[in-house]
Amino acid sequence: MSVPSPGTTAPGLRERKKQRTRDALIRVALELFTTQGYERTTVDEIVEAVEVSQRTFFRYFGSKEEVAFAVQHMVEGLFVSALGRRPSAEGPFDALRHSVLSAWDHAGEAIADVVPVELYLRNFQMIESTPALLAIHLRRSAETEETIARIIADREGLDVDEDPRPRIAVAAFSGVMRVTGQMWGRGTDQSLEGIRALTERYLDHLGPALAPHWRTGAADDAP
């Protein structure tokens, strides 16, 4: 980040200023959102703190919601690119499973480049507990699902529009991921390790949960 790397042109002053403004808007917004709440924070408050006009804010972010997902967007990218690197011998479900876990393993550093990890985690909880943001979050997840389904289909040499299994498998998998995020948000272990552990645990339960009868196996403890 400090030494200009060969191959990529060093960004000029203009580009650096833009990046700085964008990062400042994200940091200030998340700080305000997590302290006083999303709804109680106005765009005017954010731009006043960063000293830009409201119009500038809306040129960087299409909406007030969008800024709340800026970091989240990056983390999702980690998962998708991890999936792209899984060995093709792996079955679809194992590939998905290993990709999420690997993404959580590397998320910490990636996040810290933009905002403090702790701020990211608080923001994640805020998204889960703010109706307007939760709705957007779920739609974004649905869009990501489509991307993932196509990757899975490719791995298996299938066409997503011919064979429903890729979309179905991904939908079931994502459903479990969503519950994981939800339960993590309600729990008390506010750490990346916590969410990783919960992910692993919940995925292990998917098979048994779909069995014809549950009356055999033992349960598990609370999140």
Place this chain on the structure above:
Amino acid sequence: MSVPSPGTTAPGLRERKKQRTRDALIRVALELFTTQGYERTTVDEIVEAVEVSQRTFFRYFGSKEEVAFAVQHMVEGLFVSALGRRPSAEGPFDALRHSVLSAWDHAGEAIADVVPVELYLRNFQMIESTPALLAIHLRRSAETEETIARIIADREGLDVDEDPRPRIAVAAFSGVMRVTGQMWGRGTDQSLEGIRALTERYLDHLGPALAPHWRTGAADDAP
């Protein structure tokens, strides 16, 4: 609807007027939404057609989005109450499966009491294809999931906060339901029978889709 039934007090003029206003707002709104699009329809247009003030609209519906889900809300109720009537001997997944199918079997009549079925179906497609509405739809579904998970837990004599299987099973199931709705919306069979058939077909694929390897079984045709 015409003869006052004994046991229930006949609703007075005030109550009937309210019901009429509410129904008119729903019908006009769905009509406008489906013909000119959700975003391009203003609340002012709706209230002008029904001849009430904007303030009245917002006393019936908390937001412009809410009116788009009025009928949908009722259909979801059919599913939940069907689930409540499944025999307790049935395993969780079978109970879920039979409840959706039964709900689709009876949805037609229930819908027709409020709006033409064809308008409901067009509205459903509009929800799926309008980002702002899709987001709300997904959040509402997530809320319904929680309700359903609790019902499943009760059936099995479990506590949702102790055993993760109810939430996980419901999440996987709902994921498939969501994909079904999505695929139905993109397809060409715009009928209640069509969505019922697709539901059945996709649920049959869930087991195989979660198998360690797919290279054995045959695929299926497009939606």
Place this chain on the structure above:
DNA sequence: GAGGCTAATGTCAGCCACTGACAATTGACA
């Protein structure tokens, strides 16, 4: 069936998210 009570509705002013149009500023680059 006149009058009081209260639920429903209308009116008005105002906040906030967001947008288009146009002017002012400021890096980039010859």
Place this chain on the structure above:
DNA sequence: TGTCAATTGTCAGTGGCTGACATTAGCCTC
């Protein structure tokens, strides 16, 4: 240094939504 283009600011306006207060209209009693 001057020109070009990208970035930002200003301003006016739209649409969703809300609180406060006035008005209307069904309901119920005497």
